[in-house]
Amino acid sequence: MxxxxxxxxxxxxxxxxxxxxxxxxxxxxxxxxxxxxxxxxxxxxxxxxxxxxxxxxxxxxxxxxxxxxxxxxxxxxxxxxxxxxxxxxxxxxxxxxxxxxxxxxxxxxxxxxxxxxxxDPTTVKLDASVEVDGVRYPCAYVELGNPGIPHAVIPYAGLRQADENELRELGRAIRWHKDFPKGANVNFYELTGEDSLYERTFERGVEDFTYACGTGTGSVVTVLTLQGKVSGHGVKVDMAGGQLMVDAERNGSRIDSLYRTGPHRxxxxxxxxxxxxxxxxxxxxxxxxxxxxxxxxxxxxxxxxxxxx
Known part of the structure; x- marks a missing residue:
């Protein structure tokens, strides 16, 4: 083989x-x-x-x-x-x-x-906040493709310095949250500059953080572009595994196409x-x-x- x-x-x-x-x-x-x-x-x-x-x-x-x-x-x-x-x-x-x-x-x-x-994003909910242990977290929900790949997109201040165990438990709780019947890949992000951000993903199916998530970066940039927080052009997404470049073509209240560019090793x-x-x-x-x-x-x-x- x-x-x-x-x-x-x-x-x-x-x-x-x-x-x-x-x-x-x-x-x-x-x-x-x-x-x-x-x-x-x-x-x-x-x-x-x-x-x-x-x-x-x-x-x-x-x-x-x-x-x-x-x-x-x-x-x-x-x-x-x-x-x-x-x-x-x-x-x-x-x-x-x-x-x-x-x-x-x-x-x-x-x-x-x-x-x-x-x-392409087929489902986008910009206000899909979730409650975990009595705390409500701002959250957006995105599905890419049909059937859709589910992603929860959550801003997290101080993401690079976050306690690993606490972040993992929060990611696990949101991944299995009742508001997401299909489960969800959980994408935490923090804006780090103009058209740049740091992102971490708790992946469904792996059941832990991975070094990167391609559809996750696309989902985060989809949300931020529609919210007007990034331009959607040449957005730099840094992750533990390296940097990817994402382009989102906006058409009014929707994203018509998503492109990602990156290397292999x-x-x-x-x-x-x-x-x-x-x-x-x-x-x-x-x-x-x-x-x-x-x-x-x-x-x-x-x-x-x-x-x-």
């Missing part, structure tokens, strides 16, 4: 090409949980699986969170998958990627820099020869099990690993 390990603004992903591997779709959630485990496996924020397109795109991207749940889309993942698509010959410098949340387009700027058009190509996927009740030739309780990758023979800048 061959995979790539990729990193975009600190978000890391495992990429599998199912056009070559032919893995049963019903096994992919457990494969995601197995490969994304950081102590006993490769470790990643999520698994991206390339599959055959069905809507005229260059290819389809299935995205799975590290807990095995399926995500609608991942912004940083989309930038990484576009580099994968270009370098493996699946697509050219401009490409169209099918996702569960809709079509995403990407453009190669340089060997490490890609520009992505995110799914150290894609790793790995091949395990004569591999075998095993799970309880899954024997070679027995077909796909109805339920796989455990799954692991057992490489047999030699392996090769290639790092690229």
């Amino acid at each position: 061959k995979f790539w390990k990729m990193n975009g603004a600190g978000n890391d992903f495992v990429v599998l090409n199912n056009l070559e591997e032919h893995l049963p779709v019903e096994l992919l959630p457990q494969i995601a949980k197995t490969l994304c485990e950081r102590h006993l496996s490769i470790g990643a924020d999520g698994l991206m699986v390339v599959d055959a397109p069905t809507q005229g795109g260059d290819y389809k991207m299935r995205f799975y969170n590290s807990d095995g749940s399926m995500g609608e889309m991942c912004g940083n993942g989309a930038r990484c998958i576009c580099r994968y698509g270009y370098e493996t010959g699946l697509a050219g410098e401009t490409q169209t990627v099918e996702t569960t949340a809709g079509i995403v387009t990407g453009k190669r700027i340089s060997s490490r820099l890609y520009r992505i058009r995110l799914n 150290q894609p790793v190509s790995h091949r395990s020869h004569q591999h075998r996927l095993q799970g309880r009740g899954h024997r070679r030739g027995a077909g796909t099990p109805r339920a796989v309780k455990s799954l692991y990758v057992r490489p047999q023979g030699h392996t090769e690993c290639v790092c690229k800048p």
